[in-house]
Amino acid sequence: xxxxxxxxxxxxxxxxxxxLAGELAEAREIARRMLGGANDVSVRAFLDSTDRRAVAEWxxxxxxxxxxxxxxxxxxxxAFGLFxxxxxxxxxxxxxxxxxxxxxxEALRQRxxxxxxxxxxxxxxxxxxxxAAGRKAALLYxxxxxxxxxxxxxxxxxxxxLALALVEEASSPAAAAVQDxxxxxxxxSAEAIADAAHARLDALADVExxxxxxxxxAPTEGDTADEAETFAAERQRAAGEAKASDDLEGALRxxxxxxxxxxxxxxxxxxxESSLGAFAVMVPEPRGREFEGGEPTAVPTLPELPTPPRPRxxxxxxxxxxxxxxxxxxxxxxxxxxEPLGWIWWVLEPILQIVMITFAVILLGLPLVNGMQxxxxxxxxxxxxxxxxxxxxxxxxxxGTLISQMDFPQVRAAHLQLARALxxxxxxxxxxxxxxxxxxxxxxxxxxxxxxxxxAAICSAWLxxxxxxxxxxxxxxxxxxxxxxxxxxxxxxxxxxxLFFLPEQLPPNVSELLLWNPLMHAILIGRSAFFVQYDSPDxxxxxxxxxxxxxxxxxxxxxxxDERKRGRMxx
Amino acid sequence: xxxxIALRNVSxxxxxxxxxxxxxxxxxxxxxxxRYAVVAPTAADQxxxxxxxxxxxxxxxxxLHMNGECSYPIGRLAAFALxxxxxxxxxHLAALYDLDYRETRDFVEDLLMGDREHMSxxxxxxxxxxxxxxxxxxxxxxxxxxYLIDGALPQSPGDETFMRRWTPLFAARCENATMLxxxxxxxxxRAIAQGVLYVANGQARxxxxxxxxxxxxIQLDGGDAVEQEPDSLDQEFI
Numbered sequence: 001x002x003x004x005x006x007x008x009x010x011x012x013x014x015x016x017x018x019x020l021a022g023e024l025a026e027a028r029e030i031a032r033r034m035l036g037g038a039n040d041v042s043v044r045a046f047l048d049s050t051d052r053r054a055v056a057e058w059x060x061x062x063x064x065x066x067x068x069x070x071x072x073x074x075x076x077x078x079a080f081g082l083f084x085x086x087x088x089x090x091x092x093x094x095x096x097x098x099x100x101x102x103x104x105x106e107a108l109r110q111r112x113x114x115x116x117x118x119x120x121x122x123x124x125x126x127x128x129x130x131x132a133a134g135r136k137a138a139l140l141y142x143x144x145x146x147x148x149x150x151x152x153x154x155x156x157x158x159x160x161x162l163a164l165a166l167v168e169e170a171s172s173p174a175a176a177a178v179q180d181x182x183x184x185x186x187x188x189s190a191e192a193i194a195d196a197a198h199a200r201l202d203a204l205a206d207v208e209x210x211x212x213x214x215x216x217x218a219p220t221e222g223d224t225a226d227e228a229e230t231f232a233a234e235r236q237r238a239a240g241e242a243k244a245s246d247d248l249e250g251a252l253r254x255x256x257x258x259x260x261x262x263x264x265x266x267x268x269x270x271x272x273e274s275s276l277g278a279f280a281v282m283v284p285e286p287r288g289r290e291f292e293g294g295e296p297t298a299v300p301t302l303p304e305l306p307t308p309p310r311p312r313x314x315x316x317x318x319x320x321x322x323x324x325x326x327x328x329x330x331x332x333x334x335x336x337x338x339e340p341l342g343w344i345w346w347v348l349e350p351i352l353q354i355v356m357i358t359f360a361v362i363l364l365g366l367p368l369v370n371g372m373q374x375x376x377x378x379x380x381x382x383x384x385x386x387x388x389x390x391x392x393x394x395x396x397x398x399x400g401t402l403i404s405q406m407d408f409p410q411v412r413a414a415h416l417q418l419a420r421a422l423x424x425x426x427x428x429x430x431x432x433x434x435x436x437x438x439x440x441x442x443x444x445x446x447x448x449x450x451x452x453x454x455x456a457a458i459c460s461a462w463l464x465x466x467x468x469x470x471x472x473x474x475x476x477x478x479x480x481x482x483x484x485x486x487x488x489x490x491x492x493x494x495x496x497x498x499l500f501f502l503p504e505q506l507p508p509n510v511s512e513l514l515l516w517n518p519l520m521h522a523i524l525i526g527r528s529a530f531f532v533q534y535d536s537p538d539x540x541x542x543x544x545x546x547x548x549x550x551x552x553x554x555x556x557x558x559x560x561x562d563e564r565k566r567g568r569m570x571x
Numbered sequence: 572x573x574x575x576i577a578l579r580n581v582s583x584x585x586x587x588x589x590x591x592x593x594x595x596x597x598x599x600x601x602x603x604x605x606r607y608a609v610v611a612p613t614a615a616d617q618x619x620x621x622x623x624x625x626x627x628x629x630x631x632x633x634x635l636h637m638n639g640e641c642s643y644p645i646g647r648l649a650a651f652a653l654x655x656x657x658x659x660x661x662x663h664l665a666a667l668y669d670l671d672y673r674e675t676r677d678f679v680e681d682l683l684m685g686d687r688e689h690m691s692x693x694x695x696x697x698x699x700x701x702x703x704x705x706x707x708x709x710x711x712x713x714x715x716x717x718y719l720i721d722g723a724l725p726q727s728p729g730d731e732t733f734m735r736r737w738t739p740l741f742a743a744r745c746e747n748a749t750m751l752x753x754x755x756x757x758x759x760x761r762a763i764a765q766g767v768l769y770v771a772n773g774q775a776r777x778x779x780x781x782x783x784x785x786x787x788x789i790q791l792d793g794g795d796a797v798e799q800e801p802d803s804l805d806q807e808f809i
């Protein structure tokens with residue numbers, strides 16, 4: 001076709017529009033026609049670009065793992081003649097997952113006979129060929145694929161299924177007569193046809209087996225090469241006969257030959273390495289293996305893998321508690337280094353802290369404060385303050401020794417923070433109870449009036465500490481110097497929280513100022529709950545709860561924000 | 572087939588010293604169940620990516636959806652360098668994985684064989700190889716839908732006995748599970764992985780095994796991650 005420069009340009013524009021519309025094959029055809037008439041550089045460039053585009057489409061579809069896009073891209077590559085054998089396996093996988101066109105199936109069928117696919121994909125491909133081109137084509141493909149398969153047993157079994165189905169199909173009029181209920185008519189049932197087909201295939205395989213045995217002769221050592229040659233020759237003969245007859249009988253004879261070959265070939269016993277599949281590479285070569293001549297080693301005896309219990313009802317809460325408890329225990333063991341001295345210090349340190357502060361109060365020389373005995377008066381204040389202070393310090397530095405536990409997907413930063421903050425609460429409560437019990441025995445303390453109320457006050461203060469600690473921790477991520485301020489700030493808060501005094505003992509304007517401190521309210525509520533004779537006029541549960549909810553909410557927001565924005569734990 | 576891992580507009584950063592490094596910038600990807608090698612320009616990127624999968628690091632934007640339970644990153648040792656005994660750690664693992672303690676301990680001791688003598692000692696003082704083997708056992712204690720391997724698997728001849736017993740159990744756990752490996756043992760990754768999850772320039776892509784290489788060997792521009800896409804057609808024809 002003679003083409004002027006103008007024609008080339010018009011064709012080019014048309015081809016590009018087709019290209020942009022995604023109709024690559026048409027665009028390419030136009031460009032080819034143009035190439036026949038003119039040797040324009042830009043047309044070559046156009047073709048190169050279509051080639052690259054087709055390959056890129058395929059790469060993109062593969063990267064995205066979209067079977068349909070891969071099939072569409074592969075169709076273009078096949079049409080352009082650009083499809084490479086190394087892409088055969090991904091294409092087969094895409095075809096198995098997606099809905100391939102008959103052209104794709106045919107291409108896969110042809111190419112897989114030159115570049116064999118793994119065994120599982122060959123089986124799937126037989127299925128695809130059956131749906132695209134019919135049962136007989138699938139049988140023929142299976143027969144062609146058997147000689148190339150490393151483990152042909154499954155493919156032979158699939159071929160037998162197909163062959164039997166074809167035989168049944170061929171005999172269907174007779175079977176249909178029986179199924180229609182025409183009892184008077186002499187007919188054959190489907191089962192009888194299947195049995196007959198089985199028997200026939202068996203007989204044919206026996207015949208082929210005898211022929212093979214005669215061809216090979218008496219087996220001797222080193223006959224493997226001869227055997228393979230005989231099999232190849234027999235396969236060629238059977239294929240030639242089947243091609244000449246072009247009927248089901250020919251295919252059946254080929255299948256019978258494959259069955260006979262399979263019977264003739266000793267099946268390899270699976271070794272330990274082969275049972276592992278791809279994972280076998282993980283097992284290193286044993287010491288001195290090279291002197292053992294690579295003999296397969298014995299299969300080791302394996303313990304049974306632990307199985308988690310079946311989920312019963314809502315175990316979520318129980319699991320979370322178990323997880324927290326376990327992390328708490330692990331943290332304690334890690335902090336005491338699981339050694340006797342570590343454990344002794346673990347108990348001794350809070351006792352010393354409590355005793356020292358209590359004695360500081362006792363040294364003031366007051367046996368009673370507003371009718372309250374000095375020892376429990378001080379202990380309540382000290383336990384509340386110390387557990388709150390420790391909760392703040394722990395929340396300020398989240399991970400601690402347990403930071404590495406974050407590698408477990410079951411463990412979140414919140415678990416670590418809670419588990420670590422639980423430690424001071426538990427230990428100070430334990431030590432506080434012990435000291436008060438001793439004081440009670442020595443007649444230095446009454447029995448607590450309302451222990452639950454007292455516990456609620458201490459826990460509220462501890463939760464406030466958790467929330468405030470999270471907020472301070474979040475601030476310290478931005479301004480590290482804040483951490484240096486926390487220590488002095490805690491001391492001032494402690495001293496102003498009524499450890500050694502009551503607001504009633506202070507001037508009204510000072511006590512009014514100190515009552516802004518929520519810790520003061522928690523301590524006053526605790527003392528009111530402990531002593532029958534004391535009921536604080538200033539303690540306010542509402543104020544404490546507002547602080548509790550507010551600090552926990554703000555702390556939680558800061559905590560979640562840190563986890564996401566910073567993408568790391570505070571150390 | 573359902574998606575095993577989905578990244579939807581995921582952005583993630585990590586810090587190298589005081590310097591923030593962008594790992595993902597609005598990355599989108601869907602991973603079907605399979606076995607993948609995680610490849611990134613630097614080892615720090617690889618580790619950060621595994622941190623994202625195991626939940627240690629949270630994305631700063633978007634959503635990372637893991638379809639099913641994820642394992643502990645097999646090969647990491649830090650979680651087992653505690654000053655507590657092996658028995659205490661087994662008790663902790665049993666509680667964490669919701670397993671029977673006795674059954675778990677028997678299983679661990681059975682696989683540890685010669686190393687079981689260390690069980691009553693603080694794990695911090697265990698030989699590194701014994702700790703590594705313990706970590707590998709911890710990775711298969713609970714059945715998971717996604718398995719992570721981060722670090723080197725024992726490959727010296729002395730590890731053969733352990734690996735011959737551990738590998739079939741791991742293979743059994745991995746059946747029908749997704750596996751992500753960020754290992755420098757390329758021969759293992761090449762044999763096991765079916766694809767490469769390539770992370771570079773803030774994006775995550777799926778590539779074939781030809782892109783499997785050590786982190787340091789990868790070009791920082793990530794130019795050869797996928798076959799080169801064509802330039803725009805307009806540029807070609809101007």
